[in-house]
Amino acid sequence: MNGVQREAEIVEKFQTTHQRVVHELGRRIVAGAWVPGASLPVEDALAAEIGVSRGVLREAVKSLAAKGMLHVRPRTGTRVLPPEQWNHLDRDVLRWKQAGDAAALLRDTGELRRIVEPEAARLAADRADPDDVRVLYESLAAMEAAAAAPGRSGYVEADIAFHRALLDAGGNRLLGSLGRAVEIALEHSFHISTQTPGAVEASLPGHRAVVRAVEARDPVAAADAVLALIEAAEQEIAQSPGSPGAAGDDV
8 A cells, every 4th residue: 555545544534624634734744844943834824725714723733732743832933843852652643654754664663662572571471360361362363363364354453452462461551551552553564564475374373472472471482482573574574565665655
């Protein structure tokens, strides 16, 4: 799926004018339409360009300020903040990065997974209770069922649920919240990695190894199994026809 198609799907999900304006401004900021430190155009002119009232524009600006992307100051105007100040765990920001710089998002996601998931697996092996293990097995079963279904419908969703369950199984609520925050990034990464021929079938034994290590309370084996999954995904992304820069993808 190319960037234009993804953009169209995102726009179709809008339910309010407010959401549409937030998306339009956020997308432009991520794409570099206004450099950090630059002021947004005069309110009247920008509202007229987008086709909304000044009130709607102001509310959208407030939303983007809450995401760390804009700074509103009376009399001096609204200025664009540098990316270092953005909330990169915000679901909207992740979507805009996916559409605007998919390669960077994939890189950041892979690095975050290497930092977080092996240690999360260690915690899960130490702390998971029978219900946690059951949820992991159920997520694995959903992945296996989706892998065998026509078109593998639902596989990516089941894979995300598995990794979310693994973070939850460690009993650290911050890790659990982090997993939910980065679901958009994981979805993007898994969507591309699973396009590589044979990737889905190859990933199932690795996921099974994670569950068995957690069930056996073997932290080292659990961490090693997760790291192997991450390394395999990175190789699959590099080979995937859906990877940024691949033929037929204009991301």
